[in-house]
Amino acid sequence: MPARVPCCSKCHCSILLFAAMLLACAPGAARAQAAGPSSLSTKDPLLSSATRAQTAEEKVMTGIESARRGAHEVAVRYFTEALQSGGLSRYDQGMALKARALAWFDRGMMEESLKDFTAAAAILPSDPDVFHNRANIYLKMGRNAEAQADLNNAQDLYFDRGSLWLEKDDLDKAISDFGKAILLDAKDADAYLHRGIALKIKGDLDKAIQDYTKSIDLQPDATAYSNRGNAWLKKGDLIRAKADYDKAESLDPSYPHTYFNRSQLFLQQGDLQSALQDINKALAINTQDAQAYAARGDIYLRLGNAGQAEQEFKKAQAIDPQVILPQSSTGGPPPTLGAIQ
Structure with missing residues (x-):
């Protein structure tokens, strides 16, 4: 993998405020369009006070629903009541501040929005959307140096979060975040x-x-x-x-994965000696690569050296008991092991 190392912290998203994350980057009208039909009709701000939200959680969800409907002033009131209630966790406070900042922004109240995004940034320092949105406010205010600093930070954080999604095999989210990083730095x-x-x-x-x-x-x-x-x-x-x-x-x-990958190409071509030479190079560089030992065992099987193949499989399993071994090690035909991702 490249030298750039992701630094983002463990992804933390409460169920309560997941919907607020979905509102993070889109303009107000687009958010309202994308939201779809309401699922919170019993807490609709247009209903009587007796059916309105009471708990901090209900207030935040009603604030989100109000913002979706374009009732940004009502949304601000609900977010404020939730924040003042003392019923939100530290993380949820940050998400509520972020949501209220967006509602302020949609009302055209830049100073209030900036204040909330700044407070949210202190609680959510790994959230790229906070810095991206705050940068837009700085740009509107003509504070270009501060905007650029936030854009640079957001770009790095999108990359970091994309890397985390990639590690978790959440490919669509990874692709989206890497795309956002590219938009900020082509x-x-x-x-x-x-x-x-x-x-x-x-x-x-x-x-x-x-x-x-x-x-x-x-x-x-x-x-x-x-x-x-x-x-x-x-x-x-x-x-x-x-x-x-x-x-x-x-x-x-000195990059071992090249040799591993090229060995798989040689296997497809039936050039077993070249495949063996490359996998030997890979293991000379990284002696703890379980999959490379398994691949070398596969090559030895194809060469008819079952004894040496078994030794390679044992080395692979000693490093990683979950390593994928060729089917031929259990009696099936020897497949080509997949190249690294």
């Missing part, structure tokens, strides 16, 4: 690379190749070339895959 090679990885895992190989290519254009490195090689390999274009793997090796001979 020269972020890492964001293109990581979005490409998510797209490749999702199976959208053509778009993945486009992102890998953009990353390479911005910052050629072994990781991008090796990952693009994987996409070409998945598409069955062995010539382009081999060219990308070779380029990755020339850029960084």
Whole structure:
């Protein structure tokens, strides 16, 4: 993986305020359109006071519903009552401030919105939407230096959050956040690379190749070339895959994944000796790669050396008991192990 390391904290989202997160970036009219029909009719602000919200949770949900309907003044009142009630957790306070800031913004009250976004930022320092929205307010106020600082912070946080979604295999959210990072910095090679990885895992190989290519254009490195090689390999274009793997090796001979991936290409071509040479290189660099030991065992099986293959499988399982072994180790035909994502 690239040198850029995600730094975002564990994703924390209460059920109560999940809907508020959905309102974070869209303009007021778009939010109202996207919200769909109300599911909170018994707490509608237009009903009598006897049916109105009482708990802090109800007040926040009614505030969200009011904002969806365009009743931003009513929304502010409910968010304020919820915040003053003392019934919200620290995190939910931050989310309520964020939601109220959006309601202030939709009312055209920039100072109040800025104050709430600033208070929310102190509670939710890893939430990119807070800084992105506050940057828009700074821009409207002509405070360009502060806006740029917030945009830079938001861009990094979108990347970090996208990386977290990628680790959790939530590919759509990862793709969305990497896309937001790219919108804020069209020269972020890492964001293109990581979005490409998510797209490749999702199976959208053509778009993945486009992102890998953009990353390479911005910052050629072994990781991008090796990952693009994987996409070409998945598409069955062995010539382009081999060219990308070779380029990755020339850029960084110490990157082990290139050798692992190229060994899979050689397996598809039936060149077992070249596959073995590459997997040996991968393991010389990273001696703790369980999947590489399993892959080497697969190669030995294909070469007819069952004894050596069994030793490789034992090494793989000693490192990772959950490692995927070739079917041939249990009597089935030896498949080609998948290239890394």
